[in-house]
Amino acid sequence: MSSLYPLIDPTISDDAATPGTLRPRELEAVYAISSAVAQSVDIDNALDEIINLARPVFIFDNMVLYLKKEGDFLEPMYARVIGRGRTAEAELAWGGVIANDVFGTGDTQVQLEKLEDWENNRLSYRLLLGLPLRSATGKMGALVFGRFGGPAYSPDQVNLAGFIAAHISQLLVRQQLVERIANLEAERRLQQLQDNFIATISHELCTPLGFIKGYATTLLREDTSWEEGDRKEFLTIIDEETDRLRDLIDNMLDSSRLQAGTLKMRFQHLPLNELLTEACARASSRFRDVNLHFSPSEKVIVQCDPLRFVQVFDNLVSNAIKYAPGSPIFISMKSDGQESQTTIRDEGPGIPEEHLDHLFERFYRVPDSNSNIHGTGLGLYICREIIAAHGGKMTVESRVNEGTSFHIFLPVVPQEDKYDEHRGDLS
Amino acid sequence: MNERILIVDDEPRYVRLMEANLITEGYQVLKAYDGQQAVNAVVDQKPDLVLLDLMMPVLDGFGACERIRGFSDVPIIIITAKGEEQSRVRGLDLGADDYIVKPFSATELLARVRAVLRRSKKAVITSKEAIFRHGSLTIDFARAEVFVDGKMVYLSATEYRLLLQLAHNLGKVLPSEQLLVDVWGPEYSEDKEILWVSISRLRQKLEVDAKDPRHIVTRSGLGYVMPVL
Numbered sequence: 001m002s003s004l005y006p007l008i009d010p011t012i013s014d015d016a017a018t019p020g021t022l023r024p025r026e027l028e029a030v031y032a033i034s035s036a037v038a039q040s041v042d043i044d045n046a047l048d049e050i051i052n053l054a055r056p057v058f059i060f061d062n063m064v065l066y067l068k069k070e071g072d073f074l075e076p077m078y079a080r081v082i083g084r085g086r087t088a089e090a091e092l093a094w095g096g097v098i099a100n101d102v103f104g105t106g107d108t109q110v111q112l113e114k115l116e117d118w119e120n121n122r123l124s125y126r127l128l129l130g131l132p133l134r135s136a137t138g139k140m141g142a143l144v145f146g147r148f149g150g151p152a153y154s155p156d157q158v159n160l161a162g163f164i165a166a167h168i169s170q171l172l173v174r175q176q177l178v179e180r181i182a183n184l185e186a187e188r189r190l191q192q193l194q195d196n197f198i199a200t201i202s203h204e205l206c207t208p209l210g211f212i213k214g215y216a217t218t219l220l221r222e223d224t225s226w227e228e229g230d231r232k233e234f235l236t237i238i239d240e241e242t243d244r245l246r247d248l249i250d251n252m253l254d255s256s257r258l259q260a261g262t263l264k265m266r267f268q269h270l271p272l273n274e275l276l277t278e279a280c281a282r283a284s285s286r287f288r289d290v291n292l293h294f295s296p297s298e299k300v301i302v303q304c305d306p307l308r309f310v311q312v313f314d315n316l317v318s319n320a321i322k323y324a325p326g327s328p329i330f331i332s333m334k335s336d337g338q339e340s341q342t343t344i345r346d347e348g349p350g351i352p353e354e355h356l357d358h359l360f361e362r363f364y365r366v367p368d369s370n371s372n373i374h375g376t377g378l379g380l381y382i383c384r385e386i387i388a389a390h391g392g393k394m395t396v397e398s399r400v401n402e403g404t405s406f407h408i409f410l411p412v413v414p415q416e417d418k419y420d421e422h423r424g425d426l427s
Numbered sequence: 428m429n430e431r432i433l434i435v436d437d438e439p440r441y442v443r444l445m446e447a448n449l450i451t452e453g454y455q456v457l458k459a460y461d462g463q464q465a466v467n468a469v470v471d472q473k474p475d476l477v478l479l480d481l482m483m484p485v486l487d488g489f490g491a492c493e494r495i496r497g498f499s500d501v502p503i504i505i506i507t508a509k510g511e512e513q514s515r516v517r518g519l520d521l522g523a524d525d526y527i528v529k530p531f532s533a534t535e536l537l538a539r540v541r542a543v544l545r546r547s548k549k550a551v552i553t554s555k556e557a558i559f560r561h562g563s564l565t566i567d568f569a570r571a572e573v574f575v576d577g578k579m580v581y582l583s584a585t586e587y588r589l590l591l592q593l594a595h596n597l598g599k600v601l602p603s604e605q606l607l608v609d610v611w612g613p614e615y616s617e618d619k620e621i622l623w624v625s626i627s628r629l630r631q632k633l634e635v636d637a638k639d640p641r642h643i644v645t646r647s648g649l650g651y652v653m654p655v656l
Contacts (some may be wrong), residue, residue, distance in 0.1 A: 203482070206508050207438065210530035214444040217532035224451040234447075237440055 026156070029057045030163060037167045043175045047078050050164060055082065058160050060145040065133075065168065066099040067141040074099055074141060095128060095144030102130035102142045108162060110153055122149030129153050131165035135173045143168055197363040197377060204248055204376055208241035215241075248376065255362065255378045258385040265305040265389050269413050272300045272333060272340050279313045280331055286314075287321055291328040300335040301413040304390050312383040316344040316406050319379065324348020324403065339392075340410050347403040351396070359396055360384040430544055433457040433474035435465040435491065436506065437483045445478060448533045449540065462486025466494045469501060476544055479523070480506045481514055489514075489521055496522035502547045502584045504539055506531075519624040524585040525611070526621075542612045547584035559594050562656055564633055564642050566594060573633075580632050585610060589625055590633075593643060593653040602650040626651060 032053045040046030051063060065078040074096075098111045108131050115124035127147040133140040143165045147153070153161070215234040219226065226234070257263040273296045280294040320329045324346035333342045351359065351366060358364045363377040384394045392410040432454045434445045439460070446456045457472055459465040463486045465479060477495065481488030492503055504525045505518035515526050525543050527536060559566040565574040571587060573580045582590065588610045592601065603622055607615045615621065626645075630637040644652050 203508065206529060210508075211440050211444070213530035213532060214441070214536075217534065218444065218448055221448075221451075221533050230447065241440075 026057045026160060029053050030160070033164060033167055037171050040171060043171055044078065046171055047168070048080075050168070051080055051082070054160070054164055058145075058157050058164075059147065059151075060129075061148050062095075062146040064095040064099070064144045064146075065141065066095070066103070066144070067133075067172070068103070068139060072103075074103055077141075095130065095142075095146060098128045098130035099142035099144050102132050102144075103139060106132050106134070106139065108132065108158065110158070125149045127152060129158065129161055131161055133165055133169045133172065135169060140169060140172055193361075193363040193377075196365070200365070200376055201248075201252070205245070208245040208248070211241040212238050212245075251376060251378045251382060254382050258382060258389075259362070263386075263389070265308060265386075267303050267305055267390075269301050269303055270306055272302045272304075272335075272342065272410065273297055274299075275304070275306060275309060276313070276331060276333060276342065279310050282310075283314060283317045287318065290317070290321055292317070292331065293328060294331040295333075297333050297335065300333070300340045301415070302340055302390075302410045303413055304410060305386075308386045309390075312386050312408065313342075313344070315379050315383050320344060320346040320348065320404070322375075327403065335412055338412055340412050342408040342410070343405050344408075345403060345405040350400040350402055350404055351398040352400055353398075356396055356398060360394065429453060429455055430475035431455040431457060431472065432540065433459060433465065433468050433472070433477045435459045435462070435468075435477060435483070435488070436480040437461055438480075441480065441506075444533075445536060448536060452537060452540075454540070462488060462491030462494075465491045469495050469499055473499075474501060475547070476540065477501055477503045478506060478527075478540070479503055479518075481511075481518060482508070489517060492518060492521040492523055496581065496583070498581075500581055500583050500587070502543045504543055516620070516624055519621060520628060522583050522586075522628065524583050538614070542614065543584075546588055546611065561594065561597075561642055561653060563635070566590065575633055582629070582632065586625055586629050586632070590629060590643075593651060597653050598655040600646045600649045600652040606651065 033050055036046060036049045036053060040049070047065070054060075060082070062079065062081045064076050066074040067077040069075045076095075098109060101111075102109050108129075111128045111130070113126040113128060115121075115126075118124040125148060127150060129145040129147075131143045131145075133143055143161075145161060215238050219231065219234055254263060276294065277296055280292055284290060284292050317329060320327070325348070327347040330345045331343070332345070333340060335341070355364075355366045359366075360380050360383075361377075362381040364381075365375060365377040387394045387408055387410070390410055392408060394409070395407045396404065397407070398404040432449055434442050434449075434456060435458075436442050436445070437460050442458055442460070446458065449456050457468055457474055459468045461483050465477065466486070468474065469477065479488045479491060483491075486494075488505055492505065495501065495503065502525075503523045504527055505515070505523040506527050506529060507515045507518065508529045515528075518526060524546070525539055527539050557567070557569050559568065563576045565577075566572075567574070568591075573582055573587065573590065589606065592606060592609055603619055604616045607618060607622055611618065611621065626643060627637070630640050630643055633642050634640045641656075642653055644654055646652055
């Protein structure tokens with residue numbers, strides 16, 4: 001293998017500067033690269049900027065950054081083809097061999113690669129400069145520069161490339177730290193939510209249990225006798241609290257099934273307008289004193305599991321009753337033929353904007369809400385997941401002191417599709 | 428007779444539960460639904476006993492307990508949830524006399540109420556000599572008042588009874604079990620936690636340096652003693 005140029009030629013230099021000393025132009029680039037690294041937020045942008053800053057003082061046609069993956073396997077993470085190589089698509093394999101060598105030995109290397117027609121095609125005559133990337137804790141990968149058809153790398157340029165490699169290593173270390181911090185932060189947040197959830201759920205489970213225990217033992221007292229009215233009152237409380245406990249357990253089971261993706265849906269084609277009429281009628285009888293206004297629209301067919309849809313509806317109505325006590329509740333629906341929109345709106349105190357993004361998150365509860373209001377942070381998560389399983393979505397709009405609207409969007413089944421005329425009773 | 432009991436809980440169903448049971452025993456019932464109402468009710472109506480829930484809006488049970496103790500030694504039973512040992516200790520630390528853990532049975536509630544009322548009554552009638560002195564500590568048995576360096580110190584009924592036991596047995600080491608039975612009642616003989624909290628609270632009120640106590644001294648493995656000076 002003969003070479004046109006020596007791989008590193010101390011005599012070749014753009015001007016007559018002494019090897020080993022940086023000229024003002026290079027010095028300027030070095031400062032600029034340093035400060036770009038120090039200020040970078042995003043690694044891809046920082047690499048782009050380093051390339052822009054290095055190019056005027058250090059000619060190269062491509063640059064590939066290889067990072068260590070599991071099992072010391074190198075993977076290209078970033079590649080740029082500039083100048084003369086641009087016509088050829090970025091072939092990342094160009095630097096694969098030298099990257100592995102450099103990574104293995106830990107030494108900077110220069111290699112010459114001559115492909116078949118190298119004498120006629122400059123792109124087949126490749127001078128590769130490989131530099132190891134290291135952190136304080138070990139090897140991170142390799143940085144490869146490629147030049148087509150020469151000239152050879154001068155010692156100054158190798159030094160400069162080493163400086164760039166060191167800065168890129170630093171950038172990567174920082175990037176890894178940032179990622180780890182973000183992961184830890186996310187884990188901590190989830191842990192916090194789960195801790196709060198456990199405290200909430202134990203409180204929510206213990207409250208009905210405490211009533212059941214208390215009123216049952218009251219009725220069991222042998223040293224006193226209760227009047228019929230009292231007995232009935234106590235038994236009603238036991239009955240209602242048992243229901244509350246069951247709802248709570250159902251919610252927890254639904255939530256974990258949704259999380260695991262094992263909640264079964266029984267879809268049918270149903271007229272949404274009728275479904276809502278029935279759900280409103282039932283909600284009015286179930287929640288006494290509720291001021292429910294429903295404005296039905298024309299027939300809209302949707303594909304849905306009626307039990308689950310009503311569960312979502314009931315949850316939103318009971319939320320409105322809980323968090324917007326005394327406010328009328330307006331139910332409306334509309335459709336553009338593609339998508340139906342059901343809205344449940346109250347004129348209650350509203351939800352501060354900063355909580356809206358988190359409202360549908362599992363375990364999330366708006367802080368400072370009245371401690372007397374029972375809730376687990378599961379209800380809206382369950383609603384959103386059920387609607388998502390229908391191919392729809394849920395959104396919320398709220399203004400403090402004006403009220404809150406929840407919107408349920410469900411895809412509309414085209415009119416020619418017949419729905420089940422003889423569907424069973426919704427309840 | 429006809430002691431008046433203030434029930435404080437933000438859950439109306441708990442208030443009703445306690446009320447229904449207490450009425451059958453001949454107690455009069457007063458009600459409050461948050462800590463602030465509780466403090467006001469103690470000021471205005473001077474109940475004989477307070478049943479105080481800890482988790483409440485406006486002013487929670489801890490805050491209420493602390494404020495009540497600022498001006499009254501009415502016996503307080505705090506109501507905590509299972510698994511909240513921390514808050515139980517904190518409540519006792521703030522001067523509560525006893526606690527009930529939710530969920531509780533009707534008979535458990537009535538037994539605790541009876542025990543605490545019994546303790547608070549005995550405390551007032553115990554008096555042998557008019558005045559007892561122990562260093563900087565003075566106990567006026569007739570008035571059931573305690574002074575440190577001439578300044579009056581508020582003690583809860585239980586704390587006062589515990590102090591009396593030690594003072595009446597000057598120089599004698601009293602085992603924990605005996606103190607628990609004598610001060611709290613036979614059903615408390617195992618409840619060392621409540622004794623520790625009360626002792627440490629008494630020391631904070633009576634001792635110059637609670638870490639180097641002069642009036643109430645621990646005899647490791649034996650019990651507590653008020654030493655002869």
